[in-house]
Amino acid sequence: MVGKTLKLPVVQRIAKKLKITPAQAIVSWHVQRGTVVLPKSVDAGRISENYHIYALTSELFDELESAATSHRPHRLTDPSARWGVDIFEDEKEDQSS
Numbered sequence: 001m002v003g004k005t006l007k008l009p010v011v012q013r014i015a016k017k018l019k020i021t022p023a024q025a026i027v028s029w030h031v032q033r034g035t036v037v038l039p040k041s042v043d044a045g046r047i048s049e050n051y052h053i054y055a056l057t058s059e060l061f062d063e064l065e066s067a068a069t070s071h072r073p074h075r076l077t078d079p080s081a082r083w084g085v086d087i088f089e090d091e092k093e094d095q096s097s
Contacts, residue, residue, distance in 0.1 A: 010067045014060050021049055028054045029064040 005011060008023040013056040015022040023039070023046070031053050039050040049079045056064070 008067060010063055014056075015064065017060075018054055018056075019061075020052070020054055024049055024052055024054060025056075025064070028056055029061060032056055032061055033065070 005026060011022045011025055015025040018025065021027075025049055027037050027039055032055070039046075041047050041050065078088065080088065
């Protein structure tokens, strides 16, 4: 899912405009919106890149926010079944397809 996000045209365009990587654009957007970011990498160069956060203009921030909210959230992990309680209390995606 992350790979798809980094390839979105809006992310690519913003990264190019700011002369940063698409990952840096996404990490910067998450930090600016106040969400917790836990980037994962074993590559030393990418780990270093993840420390470089950039202030997005309100226009660029809003573009990324709009792209992110234009679809339902995709959860990579949902421990609800193991814990016996629906911690997200939202509609579950049909996993049969």
